[in-house]
Amino acid sequence: MLQTIGIPPATVSTAERRPAAVRDRKGLLIATDGRPAADAAIIVGRSLANRDGEPHELVAVEQLERVSDDNIVPTLQQQDMHLRLAQQRARTTNVAADSWPLSIAYGRPGSTIADLGDHTQRRLLVMGLHVHSRTDRWLGRETVLQVMRRSSCPVLAVDSNRRTIPCRALLAIDFSPSSFAAAREALRIIGGTGPVYLAHVMPRTYVPFDAEPQAGYEPDIERTLADLRTTLDIPAQVETKMVILRGDPAKELLAFADQVGIELIATGTRGFSPFRGAVIGAVPTALVRAARCSVLVVPPEG
DSSP states (O other): OEEEEOOOOOSSOHHHHTTSOGGGOOSEEEEEOSSGGGHHHHHHHHHHHHHHTOOEEEEEEEOOOBSSSSOBOOHHHHHHHHHHHHHHHHHHSOTTTSOOOEEEEESOHHHHHHHHHHHTTOSEEEEEEOOOOHHHHHTTOOHHHHHHHHOSSOEEEEETTOOSOOOOEEEEOOSSHHHHHHHHHHHHHHTTOOOEEEEEEEOOOOOSSOOHHHHHHHHHHHHHHHHHHHHTTOOTTSOEEEEEEESOHHHHHHHHHHHHTOSEEEEEOSEEETTTEEEOOHHHHHHHHHOSSEEEEEOOOO
């Protein structure tokens, strides 16, 4: 199924829409631009939906180029996108047997995808994790981060090399509500597989004359992580390990992920702004930009 849809600019702020409980949402919205880097998002997103019996929808968003204020020349862009999407369908699905619930929308990709997620009341947004240059960052072309900043629901950015649902998960716990929400969503994604690492990063502080404050802090963290394992209701068969790292959070999480072959890093955002939507901290931003695996970013639950 292919349809072209339009969504008007939001007249209600993301924060105002958000209290319509995220927990009541259903299904997945999978975003693509038709390029190979988005293939993994389609394959993994559809696998998740099929495994859990959830509805899903694909959306392709194109920002049309303008040659003047009043004249848009979209024809060649539209033809190119339709060709890319047809090729992508051939790469990622059984064309003869699989449905293709695809819509095409026109607008700025970041805001349009996030707004469509709200408009269709989807529970999870799934996107491809692209590698961006510094120029892309300067020009504001990091679509995944744009969606994460605006979205009121979790966003799963899938490693472009991934072809199966991730199993080995690193749950970054800073004891904020959004980190707990990220842990729960990551457990839902991996679906009873594992292993799972509950990780907290301590600051690398040095106390020259008295090491007692930090020495007392670590056992408290270990106990709290152990309690969290129970709170999260992790299935008994899932191997779970508590990890305490020291140093810069993003660097330590990325290094540990590479060391043990993590397939999914889950982290929360810093909070929720009534004006901008999710406030993405430095750690989630760095993880999305540098991770060699899939990254799940979850805003606080409303």
